[in-house]
Amino acid sequence: MKGFPMSLRRLVPQRRSEIKQYATYRSYKRFLREDFNKRCGYCDADDKFLGAAVAFHVDHFAPQKKFDELKTDYKNLIYSCRFCNGAKSDYWPSECHLTSVIDEEGIIDPCDSEYDKHLARNDKGYIYPLTKLGGFIHRLLKLGLTRxxxxxxxxxxxxxxxxxxxxxxxxxxxxxxxxxxxxxxxxxxxxxxxxxxxx
Ligand SMILES: [Zn+2]
Structure with a gap:
């Protein structure tokens, strides 16, 4: 069918480059919401269908459990639905916060346009993987669900x-x-x- 496969998202979220430093990561949520176009960075769900900002989470791309020093680093924060945040949990494939993929297993920052090279949507809106790494992300975040x-x-x-x-x-x-x-x-x-x- 014409137009398919489609890219997973219409817009690649872009974090603002200048932002005040806050003491808690939750203080960044309203800025993240804008920068992520009110959508989950991982699955592109519109937050208005899932309880809006109140129910959305601030995910730490490199998990705070492993990299406490990045807890309030805006470049490490993702506006995420609770399902993706819960599925990703504390997953990280390495001991370095800059290494998010090893041997085609791992996760890509959704603010990197590279993310869209690994996942797409079919004509029914289902998300499916385009690559081996995409398959890993798809399983990790449970992106195959009907939701x-x-x-x-x-x-x-x-x-x-x-x-x-x-x-x-x-x-x-x-x-x-x-x-x-x-x-x-x-x-x-x-x-x-x-x-x-x-x-
Ligand atoms: Zn999501």
Whole structure:
């Protein structure tokens, strides 16, 4: 199918280069949220479907258990959904914080565009690996779960509804009624998911 495989993400997150030093890593969450476009760095889930910023975590790329000196280093922090953060846990393949991959096993900083060379999405929104390292990351972060496809589809429905909204002047009365019904059903579904999605 045209356009597939798709890249896992539309945007590669970019950490700001200048930032004030804070005493706790949690203080960086609001900056990370902006720099990561309100999405999980690892699986690209939109935070609004998973309880928004309150339910999102600040992950330490090189784990703080092993590299305490990087605990509040902004370059080492990732805006992450709780599922990816939990799955990754304290995993690290080496004794050096700069070595995140050994023999095609490891993890890549999602702010590096290299991340997208190893993982992609199919036409159903499922994430799948493109390389051996991608396969390792896929297993480590449980990126094969249906959840990732469902969240991608929700985002796509919303984009299409927004597109229709911009074209509402051109819709017939019947089309407009159908659009309004779909839009209202979608919004009540999202309100439900956003309230209960992280439980
Ligand atoms: Zn995630």
């Amino acid at each position: 990732h496809s469902v969240l991608w589809k929700l985002h796509r429905i919303e984009e299409n509804l927004n597109k229709m909204d911009r074209q509402r002047d051109r819709l017939s009365e019947e089309q407009l009624t159908t659009y309004q019904l779909l839009s209202s059903e979608y919004r009540s579904l999202i309100a439900y998911i956003c309230e209960y999605g992280d439980k």
